[in-house]
Amino acid sequence: MTGRRRALAALSAVLLLAALTGCVELPEKGPVVETEPSAQVAEQQAAAIDAIPPQEGDAALDIVNGFLNAMTAYPVQANVARQFLAREAQAAWNPDDATIIYGDITDPSADVGGRNVSVTLGDPESLDGRGGWQGPLPADRHRLTFRMVVEDGEYRIADAPDALIVPAQWFSQRFRQASLYFFDRTAQILVPEPVFVPRGEQLATTLIDGLLAGPGERLSGVVRSFLPPNVTVGLSVPISEEGVADITLVGDSGQQNPEVVEKMLAQLVWTLRQEPSISAIRLQIGDERVRLPDGVGEYRVDAAPEYDPTGYQASRLLYGLVDGLLVSGELDTLAPAEGPFGDTGYGLRSVAVNLPATLAAGVTDNGRSVLLAPVRAEAGEEAPQRAVQVVSGATRLLRPSWDFADRLWMVDRTPSGARVILREGERLRGLQVPGVTGQDVRSFVVSRDATRFVAVVRRDGVDRLLLGRVQVDFRGRVREAVGVRTMTFEDADPVRVTDIAWTSPTSVALLSEVVPGELFEVRTVVVDGAPAGVEALSTTVNEAVLGLAGSPVPGARQYAVTGEGVVDLLTSRILELEGRPISLGYVG
Incomplete structure (x- = not known):
């Protein structure tokens, strides 16, 4: 590490x-x-830090050092850091575009003539403008070079990276992880997007700013937002003693129909429930207070359960195979299920149950077939229905995964590498997944909101974790896997x-x-x-x-x-x- x-x-x-x-x-x-x-x-609470502005007669090296130190002001602000820049650079510099975090940093050094001052960052990694993790910076960006000019007899920085550049220890003490909640492409379920945000009184404002920035082009076809794209949040989001957050959005929002308002409020309350001091919100767009058709204008942060990213009313029981039969229940009350898998031993090696716990998909002991059966017997039936074979002729199937739309995701480990099989409705089809298809895949799971997958892929005897996203079309049909990242473990042994x-x-x-x-x-x-x-x-x-x-x-x-x-x-x-x-x- x-x-x-x-x-x-x-x-x-x-x-x-x-x-x-x-x-x-x-x-x-x-x-x-x-x-x-x-x-x-x-x-x-992390201690406050006051930034020190440039001093008269500072050398070029001092200016760069002072600029970097000024970015560690807390509460987070860049006003003093901006004073180390030349006048034109002050107007152009946008530290909100990204955050660069480094483990250590070299002392500033100047080239011959002193026109450029450089520092080298150790183990730098970055976040985007919303606080989303972007991973390590490429090697050619570890060294930062600042072009220097003289204005009114004082050294100043002529250009600087559009980023907040801070030490990792400072960052870990003053930022926390949270999530921004967007909708899946079909607007049926909320999808959390992890971000790092500053701690303190401005947390609610920062979260709203992140929502208003939208999911970005990288997540096009994966998630969507119902918040108006051309508005900004007011100076802050005040929170009353009763825990009510007043959100005022400024700008041209256009006409909002009741369905859009409902989705908008769902995004807001799920995002702001991460601030413990907030129990409810009020929303105002321009001069108009937003209300639902029933006239309600105050919304509790525990509202909108139907968009729960873990699945609305999904079963919370355990399911599995014990002595070859499907069992269900709490851990101390596990009992055979009423359906076919709980009544007859089908010789299964693994089983996956859909979110409402109505269907179970079982992989046969030889790994070559998938059987589908109801978890429970239909009302009035004396005997459970029989299982139906939905996949046959495979080589070695992994345990399947279900998502909220009742899609069944399966991976077959063939001699030529993994093959991803998707069952949408009653139709089976193959899906090309970068980094997974054709590889030695050991595990594969899909998130309940159907926007993410995680796979374990073994290459040259070393396991790597693949993290990817799933795009769907406007009808909710899976289109492709995108944005695949590989995570390599840093352990000494594989x-x-x-x-x-x-x-x-x-x-x-x-x-x-x-x-x-x-x-x-x-x-x-x-x-x-x-x-x-x-x-x-x-x-x-x-x-x-x-x-x-x-x-x-x-x-x-x-x-x-x-x-x-x-x-x-x-x-x-x-x-x-x-x-x-x-x-x-x-x-x-």
Whole structure:
């Protein structure tokens, strides 16, 4: 792990430990589970920093050094930093376009003649204007060169990168991860987009600014926004003592019909519920207070549950195969399902249940076929319906994935590499996925909102994580996979990932072998590839683990599935099951 990544991870680990602290039961028997120490840690407000303006007679090196130091002012502002620039450069410089984070930096050095001053950044990575993670900067951008001029007898910078340039440690203390909520292309479900935003009183304003900036061209065909494109938020978003945030949008918004207003409000309340002090919002566009047809003008932040990115009214029960039969229920009440898979042993190796828990897709033991069957018997039926074969002649199918639109995603590991198969309605078709198709794919999951996929691909004996997006057309039909990123693990030894599972709409857990058959590690990563997040905690289990049972629903328990039961990854509690579990998980 680089110095910059360690600095960014430090605060996240502290926050996660605080969130996970609770009653921990010590197991009386079973495997030993080791986790990071846990303690009640209160989040501290970072100290204010006053920027120092340029001083009379400063040398060129001092001006560059002062400019970089001035960008660490807190609360975040660039007014003093702008004073180090030449007059024309002051007007052109836009530090809101991006953020560059570095682990260390060299002292400024000037070329012969002193016309240019340069610094070299160590481990620099960047964010876009909304705070979205962009990853490492290419090597040719590690060195920053500032052209110097003399104005009124003083050195000034003639041009500067359009970015806030700050140290990683400063950044980790003053920024936090949050999400901006947009809609999927069909406007049926909300999609969170992870961003880093400054802490403090301006959090609500920053989040609204990010929403108004829109998802950008990179996410065209993936998500959409219903907020007017030509408006800006007022000077700030005041929050009353009662927790009501007043949002005023300024500019030409055009006519908004009730359906658009409803979607707009859904984006706002889901985004602003991340600010604990806000319980409701009021929205005004121009001089007009926005109201729904029933006249309501104040909207609680827990409204719009029907757009939940984890699936509206999706089942929260566990489903899996125990002794060859489909079981469902809470962990202590697992029982055979009423449908065909719970009544008859079909010889399944894995099973996936759709979000409303009406259909189950099972992969046969030889990995060559997929059977589809209802989870429960229809009302009035004495015997469950039979399973239907929907895929045959495959080579070695991985466990399928369902999304909110009842699409079934399957990956067949053929001798020539992976083949992605998609079932939309009753139609099967192949889908070319960059970095996945034709490769040695070990795991593949799709997010419930159907806009993301995560795959584990093995190349030259090394596992890599592929993170990509899914585009659909205006009818909701999957068009293509785009924006694929590869994440390489920085461990000294190659990581062997044996399973992956969603732990939130924007993060996945990875199960990897540390000592084959004996010691397993569970770690979490954020889907945008950011190196740190509030989920960044490592857990080890001293027993053979078959797979993970993970859910993106807030508060859902995450489990490591063993040959005899499960290990609760939050409490370390060992829970034995009656029968032999083959696989266990949540819907999706």
